[in-house]
Amino acid sequence: MQKIAFTSLLLMSVLASATSYANTYHAEVEAAAGFVDPDHGGSGSEYVLHGKYFFNPVDAGHSPLAESAFLDRASNVSVQGHFSDQGNTQENAYGAALEMYVPNTNVYVNASLKHNHETEKTKNKHHHIDTTYYATQLGYLPVSGLLVTAGLEGFHNDQESGVSPTLAAKYVTQIAGKDVNLEAGVAFGDLDEYRLAADYYLNKEFSVGADYYRNNVDHVEEYGVKARKFMTHQFSVEGRVGFGREFDNDYNSVDLSIRYHF
Numbered sequence: 001m002q003k004i005a006f007t008s009l010l011l012m013s014v015l016a017s018a019t020s021y022a023n024t025y026h027a028e029v030e031a032a033a034g035f036v037d038p039d040h041g042g043s044g045s046e047y048v049l050h051g052k053y054f055f056n057p058v059d060a061g062h063s064p065l066a067e068s069a070f071l072d073r074a075s076n077v078s079v080q081g082h083f084s085d086q087g088n089t090q091e092n093a094y095g096a097a098l099e100m101y102v103p104n105t106n107v108y109v110n111a112s113l114k115h116n117h118e119t120e121k122t123k124n125k126h127h128h129i130d131t132t133y134y135a136t137q138l139g140y141l142p143v144s145g146l147l148v149t150a151g152l153e154g155f156h157n158d159q160e161s162g163v164s165p166t167l168a169a170k171y172v173t174q175i176a177g178k179d180v181n182l183e184a185g186v187a188f189g190d191l192d193e194y195r196l197a198a199d200y201y202l203n204k205e206f207s208v209g210a211d212y213y214r215n216n217v218d219h220v221e222e223y224g225v226k227a228r229k230f231m232t233h234q235f236s237v238e239g240r241v242g243f244g245r246e247f248d249n250d251y252n253s254v255d256l257s258i259r260y261h262f
Helices: 002-022 064-073
Strands: 023-039 044-059 076-085 090-099 108-123 126-140 146-156 161-175 176-186 193-201 204-217 220-230 235-246 248-260
Touching: 064 161, 064 176, 064 220, 108 146, 108 248, 126 161
Parallel strands: none
Antiparallel strands: 023 044, 023 248, 044 076, 076 090, 090 108, 108 126, 126 146, 146 161, 161 176, 176 193, 193 204, 204 220, 220 235, 235 248
């Protein structure tokens, strides 16, 4: 009987420790796949691998799990690879980003760099374009859950280059007792693009949302609906369906991603 009691106590301690550990994490990995089907031209697929390391443990015990790193003001560094193939165009992109919440202040800074290699295939030859994208933002958190940023985004290749000022905001708050995430962003000048997004949390683990994107330079406009579910504190699945237009060509897209925190 004493052995059983001791074993039961040990098991309860291990489970309590595991639960406590599961409520914090130091890193996130993501794998995603997407499919796009235009009315005209060939369909395509894309794949994304993304990894993020947080300098301090992220507390995911009380906030919506998808927003825990933001609400915890968790500084981090990340890397990403993106691979796509659509019709006569192939793209491979690699990038890195740094996101910093300055300790003991309400100041936020981020910077990112990405290199994209695009191959356009024709009957006679392959045409290659290498483009470097960069961005930096300076932000402020005036109240809990609200981040406002201003910065610059630019690109450069052998054919052209451009840079644009940006403004963005993200606000995680509650409406009628439910958590919501609201985001907006705009880039002026050479990029001329707009972004809106919203997520509604039915509970701490499950959210539904919608987003909108428009780029007047590339003549792209897209609407999307999405949902994300945390199966555990560490593992989540997200799906998105998009409806867009590029020039006069309508398209539909489907994306699925899985994330793991540890």
